[in-house]
Amino acid sequence: MSTSNIDIARQRLLVPAGIDENDLDRLFGQLLGHAVDSGDLYFQSTRYESWVLEDGIVKEGTHSIEQGAGVRAISGDKTGFAYSDEIMMPALLQASEAARAIAKRGTESSLQAWHRGDANILYPALDPLERMSADAKVRLLRDVDAEARCQDPRVSEVVVSLAGVHEVMMVAVSDGTLSADVRPLIRINVSVIVEQDGRREQGSAGGGGRTEYAFFLEQERALGYAREAVRQALVNLEAVDAPAGSMPVVLGPGWPGVLLHEAIGHGLEGDFNRKGTSAFAGRVGEQVASPLCTVVDDGTMQGRRGSLNVDDEGIKTQSTVLIENGILKGYMQDRLNAGLMGVAPTGNGRRESYAHLPMPRMTNTYMLAGEHNPDEIIQSVDKGLYAVNFGGGQVDITSGKFVFTASEAYLIEKGKVTRPVKGATLIGNGPDVLKQVSMVGNDLELDSGVGTCGKEGQSVPVGVGQPTLLIDELTVGGTSA
């Protein structure tokens, strides 16, 4: 498969411009001057579409094509970068000349003989846009809308959006690695508003992955998202003010794993640790979580939104243990930061597009299952919060402070889940929060495939997951005393 991905990528990206391996040699000849240690050329073509249904009719559709090549030169810890939206030799030579301007010192380097990089096979090399007719896409949107509306007469608004991406990438690295990937990505989101006695509330749900749209028809997945969005909205109609203050918090399985992404994930990215700006810098081998916690970043999960066959630097993705039984084991790395820290890259070098520099990013980040039945966990709490759905989160990697915002949560009173409460932001300190984990459920779930992570202005698709967790103390930012 990886062989054929290289052939597909060559046909799509290089052949139309008449670029062959001799031309790549010439570009590297330009790039790897007297003082450049290494470099890479990243070719990419991305086709994107989206469809939006609102008021029961399909209102909007968009289609876009982007392609281009990014050229990077590395000299020690310095990076020069330029890109072109024309994949043509004159433009690429110009970009190479610009990128190498960063180099002032560095070792003499030369291009190694080309070899094909190793890759996983985690998803089919298909084009989701072509694999379903426009009629069928429109029908899917309408079916989801109808399913949401027939759930409850209080449903007043439904917006459904469907999006697909077909991305073909090829990366040529100065160590001779030539890698390519063909990456399908699909997503559907349902957002509903319900109204009762003048009060309006919303709910939303969705899913996706690296596959084709037919995935949404299997097991009535898309209809399930519609039912889930309505269920959440109806729960919120009953919600009372959220509590304010520190208290035990039980997090449900799946998407609440955004906790891991914010509280520790970003802080374990190699760039922040190489520079010493992360609250986790220099702490490998230390206890950073309770012994119940084992957390991995796994780019090799079949068909998952955060998965990649190879990362954007041509490194085969892997499953990396970040925390094992509470002990910090290592960081997520790209080539640059791994090299500077003297460790191996972990297949976490990702970039939003050819027009962006790669950096260490998460793939699918989750905590392994523990031993407790989720019911037992809830029963153990006298007074606290049970949070099962979240919006986004954010972290200050230097102070370690992170937040994530609940969109569906309940009070726990005397070991029982009672009233739903309004959304509230939860705040904690990354290096402390997992030390507060006192019970881990046996119900590990991954999210449904809608996560997007932003870092330094670049967005990439990611996955998160976890079993039910009890955190003994976390600050809940409600308004109720």
Add this chain to the structure above:
Amino acid sequence: MPDIQNAANEPEFPQQSQLEEMVHDIIAQAQQLGADGVEAGVSIDTGLSVTVRLGEPETLEYNRDRGLGLTVYFDHRKGSASTADFEPASIRATVQAACDIARYTSVDPCAGLADEARMATVIPDLDLYHPWQLGVDQAIELARDCEATARAVDARIVNSEGGTLSSYAGMRVSANSHGFLGGYRTSRHTLSCSVVGRQGDEMQRDHWYATARDYHDLETPIEVGRMAGERTVRRLGTRRLNTRQAPVIFAADVARGLFGSFISAVKGSSLYRKSSFLVDHLGKQVFPDFMHIHEQPLLKKALGSAPYDSEGVATLARDLVLDGVLQGYVLDSYSACRLGMETTANAGGVRNLIVDPGDKDLPGLLRAMDTGLLVTEVIGFGVNILTGDYSRGVAGFWVENGEIRYPVDEITVAGNLRDMFMGIAEIGNDMDLRGNVRSGSVLIEQMTVAGA
């Protein structure tokens, strides 16, 4: 060093007439395919960004982006497409893609171009283009001065995320089948710095930045660096607060977010979907009666200025809030039609939203608050525009007797935007001019602070 350095950031734009030909050609192609309404736009952006970390250049990035996009209407059915490839065959394929989509979307009586009578016919020069012939060495020097100043502020500043200088210039041309044609150039230059302080086991970082259309209007590297250093050092020694009710001041740079939420709540798409807590609030009191909020899209040199909106409608200065009463919504032609109203020339958003200042500077506001929380950073996304519920992580300072006592973090502030807006006691005169929303610091009478 290579000789490209000094020519590095000289924007090389084509003649505007070339882009005008392109958009006219796109419109003609779509019309040939049967579209009864077409709008098209082309943009070219170039830039240079340099980061210096710990005194050494770390990254040097050259940006050059192109894009063209169109929206077509076939009897009130809409389709859109875009590409970065300007080859004639790719443009034809993109026009075809937009038209193909419109065969599958449904008839929506409100879908279409904005009213022909509202098109901008004269394009005023808003003085938005001041390119900087910036060499790489000069950019490195400015970023280095900025970072060095920040690091020298205090011995507790032990690390850095670097100083960054970036300079961008762009050109865009838009047209539609009503005969509207507009185009202009813009520039934007930004100097920023972020450093890390350490005290015991605690690490904190903070940053500062300056941004302007004209580099002559930027604060100096020394000024930006000193602010970044001072802001970082003053955060060391944080404590947590117990959960309590307290008055809260949002410092000017974070107060802008509150008015961003206000705009989200009065924009057309939130209103016709009834997904805003300000549905049906036109003519009603939403802020205290001393408040005046207006939009000034035609300000010379300002970061949010634009002579026409993204539908070609001429922009105009107007009041959004007068004496605390909501005077108008933020509408494009589609949402206006859905609401039975007229577009407010806000396709693409508001442009230079200005919250009129009061007469106190920040120390004056602190004295007015006496005891409470000064918020200097907010994190997270805990704002629900449908219900107005607000809950966000914050960092800042605890204030007693009108003076800053100590830094605080790992706390949240929560309330409902409806109450927060009505609970604004004063607006400071310390206007932050660095963005599309301009406001001074905002004192809110009471919010819930959650902590230990």
